[in-house]
Amino acid sequence: MKNLITVSLVEDDLDICSSLAKLINNTNVFTCIHQYHDCQSGVEGIVKDPPNIVLMDIGLPDRSGIEGISEIRAKLPDLNIIVLTAHENDDYVFNALCAGASGYIIKEASTERILGAIHEVLNGGAPMSTQIARMVVKSFQRKNTTTLSPREMEVLNELCTGKSYKMIADVLFISEETVRRHLKSIYKKLHVSSKSEAVAKALKERLI
């Protein structure tokens, strides 16, 4: 008995599920240890008996596979989850990656591609089309449509580390009053009215 890489499936279509299991068990490196047919039992089962790799449908009947991914990753942060999807370039795929998936596989893909994707994930890769990759990359590039002055940007930067007026004044070598002055201007430009709101906006829209 070899030391096989264990795989669990979460897929409500029984035909697809069993053919995937067969495909996996026909290799001499992978073994399918569990098949779940809904999200709830999948999450519970995987947390109880974690495999090395999970293949998970995101179009499940009871609840979104996205939530399932979040839950599993909360308990098992290092488990590699690969999303099964019917259509490429789905917004679901993007959200699944945000939730913690390591890549995705089109259900209609060839057996070589499916096994290849699993290998890729195990080797630290993230199989995805360049379109999805572009969405992912774009999502953390700053948009930069605001017109904050350089000094205001510095103040905002310090603000986003959670500093008080006094602490910001100290690191920028200006008076607390001047910090307050800049903050007023920043609030006006960002259309906010408190420190936490400014921090939230700056970090969410990647202004800093």
Place this chain on the structure above:
Amino acid sequence: MKNLITVSLVEDDLDICSSLAKLINNTNVFTCIHQYHDCQSGVEGIVKDPPNIVLMDIGLPDRSGIEGISEIRAKLPDLNIIVLTAHENDDYVFNALCAGASGYIIKEASTERILGAIHEVLNGGAPMSTQIARMVVKSFQRKNTTTLSPREMEVLNELCTGKSYKMIADVLFISEETVRRHLKSIYKKLHVSSKSEAVAKALKERLI
């Protein structure tokens, strides 16, 4: 004269630069309109006369190409920039993508791959290895090592929209005092001591 797609190069190695220019000009869809050999003149020239695509070395002599990318994107947010790099899986590549690049090309790649990558970017893709893709994906997945209670998570979520105690109390149908109570607990668990600090930590470490 056809309506060619214009390309500008920023590359300090004159040999590489001219052979790339030849490669580009030998196609019947691209034309190389400018060649710059350092970052500073590249940034200035590109902003003055923007091409459709920029190929940019990130190992430039005068200053980091990463900064150059940031500057160009600040002025021309929609310009597609492709990074030229000597070695794959470089941390530089990752940072370049964060700064606004749309993909990258290994200098030693075949001519087909180079032209293919340009086409890919023009078609909305982001050419990159799955290893880099994994780095990118990981960078926005939450780590979630904290132990906030469900209710505390809800409060933190509202906090991250910039709400005051009173506003949070209203949307969660609890008293302001209870919001305050949860915040105290959250501060202790996150090791922070103000709203903006909590928001910064929550957003930066993707707790929400």
Place this chain on the structure above:
DNA sequence: GTATCAATAACCTAAACGGGTTAATTTCGA
């Protein structure tokens, strides 16, 4: 079945913050 924790609520006090107003100096572009 009791102990621990989550969620709810209240009060007090000092510190921090937000909005309004005014003003000097510098710097940069038209």
Place this chain on the structure above:
DNA sequence: TCGAAATTAACCCGTTTAGGTTATTGATAC
């Protein structure tokens, strides 16, 4: 060279926040 914008600084006043203390209820765990 003149004006606009940026940076610096100060004061007042009312509101919001942070930290400390105490307490009840329900659920979960051991």
